[in-house]
Amino acid sequence: MIKNYYSLRKLGKPYGLTYSKMAGVGLCSLLLCASPQVALADVAAADAIEVVQQTTKIKGTVVDNTGFGVIGAAVVVKGTTNGVVTDFDGNFEIEAKVGDMLEISYVGYKTITIAATAQHMNITMEEDTEQLDEVVVVGYSSTSKRDLIASVSTVKAEQISNMPVTNLAQGLAGRSPGLIVQASGGGINSKPAISIRGGGDPIYVIDGVIRSSDDFANLAPDDIEAMSILKDASATAVYGSRATNGIIQIQTKKGKAGKATVEYDFNMSLAQPSIWPEKMNAYDRAVYANIARENDGLDPVYTQEALGHFKNGTDPLNFSDTDWRSLVLNDWAPQQKHTIRLTGGNESNRYYVSLGHIDQNSLYKNDNHWMKRTNFRLAQSSNIEEIGLQVNATIDGYRQHQTHPYTSTAWDYYRVFSHINDKAPYLPGVNKYGLPYNVTDNPVAETAKDAGYNRTISNVINGKGELIWTVPWVEGLKVRAASNYRYYSSANKAWRKDAAQYDWDSESPLYANKPVLKYTSSNGYAFTNQAFVEYAKEFGKHSISALGGFEQYYEKNEGYWLQRDNYLFDIDQIGIGDANMQTNGGALEEKDAYGNKTYPAETEAGRAAWIGQVKYNYDNKYYVEGSIRHDGSDRFAPGKRWGTFFSGSLGWVVTAEEFMQDLVEKNILNSLKLRASYGETGQDESAGRYSYMTTYNYSSQAFVMNGQYQPGFTEGILASPDLTWYTTKQFDLGFDFASLNSRLYGSFDYFYYQTTGYLTSPTAESYLNQMIGVSMPKIKSNSEHRRAGIEMQLGWRDNIGDFNYSVSANLATLKNEVTYLDSDRIPGGLIDGTSPETIKCYFEEGQPLWYMRGYKYAGRADDGSPLYYAADGSLTNDPQEGDMTNIGSGLPSLTYGITLSGEYKGFDLTIFGSGVAGNDVYYGLYRTGWNNFAKGIYDDFKSKKLPDANTVAGSGTFWRSSAMVYDGSFFKIKQIQLGYTLPKQITKKAFVENARVYVSLDDFFTFTKYPGLDPETTTSSFNGPGLDKGGYPTMSKVVLGVSVTF
Secondary structure, three states: OHHHHHHHHHHHHHHOOOHHHHHHHHHHHHHHHHOHHHHHHHHHHHHHHHHHHOOEEEEEEEEOOOOOEOOOOEEEEOOOOOEEEOOOOOEEEEEEOOOOEEEEEOOOEOOEEEEOOOOOEEEEOOEOOHHHHOEEEEOOEEEEHHHOOOOEEEEOOHHHHOOOOOOHHHHOOOOOOOEEEEOEOOOOOOOOEEEEOOOOOOEEEEOOEEEOHHHHHOOOHHHEEEEEEEOOHHHHHHHOHHHOOOEEEEEEOOOOOEEEEEEEEEEEEEEEEOOOOOEOOHHHHHHHHHHHHHHOOOOOOOOHHHHHHHHHOOOOOOOOOOOHHHHHEOOOEEEEEEEEEEEEEOOOEEEEEEEEEEEEEOOEOOOOOEEEEEEEEEEEEEEEOOOOEEEEEEEEEEEEEEEEEEOOOOOOHHHHHHHHHHOOOOOOOEOOOOOEEOOOOOHHHHOOOOOEEEEEEEEEEEEEEEEEEEOOOOOOEEEEEEEEEEEEEEEEEEEEOOOOEEOOOOOOOEOOOOOEEEEEEEEEEEEEEEEEEEEEEEEOOEEEEEEEEEEEEEEEEEEEEEEEOOOOOOOOOHHHOOHHHOEEEEOOOEEOOOOOEEOOOEEEEEEEEEEEEEEEEEOOOEEEEEEEEEEEEOOOOOOOOEEEEEEEEEEEEHHHOHHHHHHHHOOOOOEEEEEEEEEEEEEOHHHOOOOOOOOEEEEEEEEEEOOEEEEEEEEOOOOOOOOOOEEEEEEEEEEEEEEOOOOEEEEEEEEEEEEEOOEEOOOOOOOOHHHHOOOOOOEEOOOEEEEEEEEEEEEEEEEEOOEEEEEEEEEEEOEEEEEEOOOOOEEEEEEEOOOOOEEEEEEOOOOOOOEEEEEOEEEEOOOOOEEEEOOOOOEEOOOOHHHOEEEEEOOOOEEEEEEEEEEEOOEEEEEEEEEEEOOEEEEOOOOOOOOOOEHHHHHHHHOOOOOOHHHHOOOHHHHOEHHHEEEOOEEEEEEEEEEEEOOHHHHHHHOOOEEEEEEEEEEEEEEEOOOOOOOOEOOOOOOOOOEEOOOOOOEEEEEEEEEEEO
């Protein structure tokens, strides 16, 4: 084998052939030999064209900048499907007319368009360095990919814009290594939880300004020019404390010089649940119930006569067979999305305008649950070349209207869908007249047209102005100033009204409760001011740049609510309600140092920072960068508010070294860049609001006087005047490479995060806080949390004649552990169980972050009762608190994604999938009763995998055990999209520059062992991942779309 390898190398050397070029010749030859009919058909078509159009044989040679022939380059007569590929020496012959425009393309080289000549054509292709020269915005400055030494990955916005997502966050799963996207099911405008490398919520930077997660989620994908995921300290530290958990950075589209261009995009989709576990009908459930009783030595519950009624439907009142899903839900949920954009201008003045609208409907049959959102964006850029001044202005915003039914028994997905899934099939949903039957928790009534509603209308408008002055008399000096102002308002009207229900043989309505009306209104504004001075200079082989500046942030919010109860009339106006039942209060939410929520009517917050950054490289080979930020937060007392944090990074372009040039010239290794970074960032999240001050809590029922409650104040937690920043240390080591003429490319990163100094409260064992009656103040502790992992990305892009294709994959691992905790375990998210017990997630020393704590299920005893493992490993049927242990973790230890794409003569195909592994899901959907289990759960009881049903009914211990914890790993084919771009000779006749149509299947295929609705239908809260409470299922979608450019 080795001998043949060196013989091949020797054969190619005299002709300047690289291994990649020889491989290309072999592959092209194989394809041609495999398809002789296609080759002959092309020759016959060419002969016909020659007769009609007097074509001739155009001959030429395509070489690279070293003079070697380019093998497999596509040579196409522009605007037609007439094309050939170059041979072993880069030669080609094509039937065309003299003067026809030939388009020559090959992966890794710039596409060339040249007129055909009668003489032999010699064409030299240049390497395409556009990807290396692509500008990436990192922090408050930008750099090229070639010079980037931070851990940054990019996401192509066009990959998301063609998906029927209602918010940007839904389309990010699997797009970038280290980006963890945990969906919380489907539903209207559902927002998944996002983390970078297993941290908390990242920040979202849009056009250089930190914006809210809602602003990011509601941003129209068609308005995005570039999206970057900033992961290590060298990329994030310059943004300070809020960037400790990483940054998702967005650059929106700006106007482009040239003629005015109008683009219109439209897609519509129909969605249905991707996974619906098979449910038991009433007859099968009755049969299983009899079997269960017989297994316990008891008489059957249902007689043969009763079974006959279930099977034949002869007594629908007493022996109904209700399919609650089909009774309440449609088979499909429709959605439409429209976007129109206008751009144009000249070098002095450019503009960009966009308008988008989304109309999303739910599965609910009565069309009373939907969301409509309209986005807009206007961007203007003007250059005053005489003085070197650039003026940028942007205004963007959205209006969103969302509504959901609201009754006294159901007001969210958990209630509605738990009733759909858990309601017994033997109970009727409608009476003999088809009206909602009078039974508790009837989802037919809860989603009826005459049910109440919970309606929210949100408005956001954001404006940014920016001045960039390139100082004429100092080369490389820029002064930049920007100001951003955001205003929002939100109005919620919650009309809690029970729909009419009816007895079996009655048409007289019954109402469970009197209506209640609550208005909630909030508004606020925030502004960010920035001022920077930048300097960049090249001298010889040296390149240096520096940035310094100041940033300040301030926000103020107001919010109030007003409520009246016991409405006697069905009129949803506040003045109609009983004035004696009127209540009101503040509508905003703040948390103290212990996470206790308060609801003030007004809040404000402020931050400020001094920022510095220096970059140096020598000969585009050796790189050194550093940043520093002096950060101030109003969460701490004066004198403790400021902290200084820093980062540093090194980079080495190994392929720029002389000893690597042989590999570079042979295209064995086109680029190899090593990089390392270290940084420290501050955190203030757990400080809470006003923890450094003495606080008092207001109570409207502080004491009783003369038989009536009187208002008053109680003392809050003790002040913590010494409270200050705690720190996260970050280390990253990685490399980027490209090989085989940059067709093979990839990257690798190892990361390590260590957060120390968590702000915790002393425990009761050491202090007398229980005696003094108030909580002790929080202090800086030695508590520590570590997380580490690796990230990899690998891709291949190439073409075979007119067929261009690419394959890319990414994966990331994550290991996290709380290594030290000064206080007791800290409770997080939970699922309510049989009172007083619950399944709950915890933050505890020696355990993964927010693990599930419960009893370890050991199987069933001989008498059918459940067994558990005690702390010493023995078996018990009566576990105690000390026997509880780690029964699962909702955070995945592995995330990955893969994308396949191809293009051929106007057709394009994209297949994208993503998955997770190493995570657990608590199957809490069916824990509350025995009425309407999925068939798989019944099978587990029947097969004796689970204990006898009668021994665990109402048992909080069992439902708090690992019996209901399942492997949550899955792989989803998120999208299969086929598109076709119409030929320009056709579209130009209709005055259309470009037109593309496509059809797509999104989230249609899921591979998992999880028996529930969907492994993604879980809680997405950071402190309670992996808890399946039940809810709106994840949806599969059929999508049709069109994109047109005028």
